Amino acid sequence: MEYQNLIFKVENKIAAVIINRPEKLNALNNKTIEELGIVFKIIKDDDDVKVVVVTGAGEKAFVAGADISELNSLNAITGKRFSEKGQDVFSQIENLGKPVIAAINGFALGGGCELALACHIRLASGNAMFGQPEVNLGIIPGYGGTQRLARLINPGRAAEYILTGDMISAEEALRIGLVNKVFEQSELIPKAYKMAEKIISKGQIAVQMALKAVVSSSELNLNEGLKIESGLFALTTSTKDFKEGTKAFLEKRKPEFKGE
Numbered sequence: 001m002e003y004q005n006l007i008f009k010v011e012n013k014i015a016a017v018i019i020n021r022p023e024k025l026n027a028l029n030n031k032t033i034e035e036l037g038i039v040f041k042i043i044k045d046d047d048d049v050k051v052v053v054v055t056g057a058g059e060k061a062f063v064a065g066a067d068i069s070e071l072n073s074l075n076a077i078t079g080k081r082f083s084e085k086g087q088d089v090f091s092q093i094e095n096l097g098k099p100v101i102a103a104i105n106g107f108a109l110g111g112g113c114e115l116a117l118a119c120h121i122r123l124a125s126g127n128a129m130f131g132q133p134e135v136n137l138g139i140i141p142g143y144g145g146t147q148r149l150a151r152l153i154n155p156g157r158a159a160e161y162i163l164t165g166d167m168i169s170a171e172e173a174l175r176i177g178l179v180n181k182v183f184e185q186s187e188l189i190p191k192a193y194k195m196a197e198k199i200i201s202k203g204q205i206a207v208q209m210a211l212k213a214v215v216s217s218s219e220l221n222l223n224e225g226l227k228i229e230s231g232l233f234a235l236t237t238s239t240k241d242f243k244e245g246t247k248a249f250l251e252k253r254k255p256e257f258k259g260e
């Protein structure tokens, strides 16, 4: 499949999805959202892919938001469709069932910040800048920002950033828990791949079950979440990986997981 605005490659069980419109700071136009939906469907169905790394082309931007040139003509009907389409694609990413690491290599504004929020792990370069500047355009975040940012960094902080449109530096993003780690730009992709490789070296059924449990935590109350956790925990005890992991520990050797 040929993509107009994405680069997609799979190597050693890691899929790379690169938003590729650097001349527009990788802004998400309709075509790009559509292609993201297609590529993540392909990734979901490809058993060979275990982890995904999402980043932006060039050194300046991860994604500088929805494409403002396409926003201008929206009305209440098309605006709802626009928002729901982006939300669906980002929920597809969050519910992929495989870990998605955002390697945020520059501006992550508006839809770019929302794309990062839909990923499971966020790594950033020192020049990354986050923000939900939609109020500057007279609109609000529409790809999940009001919900995911509030859940991740707390409603008070999310309200501040969404209502002022202020940008958040990588350093501040690290301090408030918006990103997991910050690296030199040249180190960002190697570190993201290193993390992906580490995850791949673990028992893959355990990785999938753990991800499912963690992702469900934002939608469930504690008791419901604990029930999900014990069900998934029980499932992992029926795997060969579990037998191998515990046996290897007792035999003081590295486990050889087979994802079974």
Ligand code: COA
Pocket: 023, 024, 025, 027, 064, 065, 066, 067, 068, 069, 107, 109, 110, 111, 133, 134, 137
């Ligand atoms: N939509 C469409 N085009 C965008 C864009 C967006 N969200 N963000 C950047 N671009 C385009 C610019 O229009 C410019 O195109 P041009 O060269 O054809 O004029 C190109 O990308 C480079 O951007 P520029 O503004 O010249 O870079 P800068 O370094 O001066 O500023 C930003 C960088 C990110 C601060 C600035 O581009 C910006 O504020 N972008 C919009 C961010 C935003 O509001 N996002 C939320 C949208 S809902």
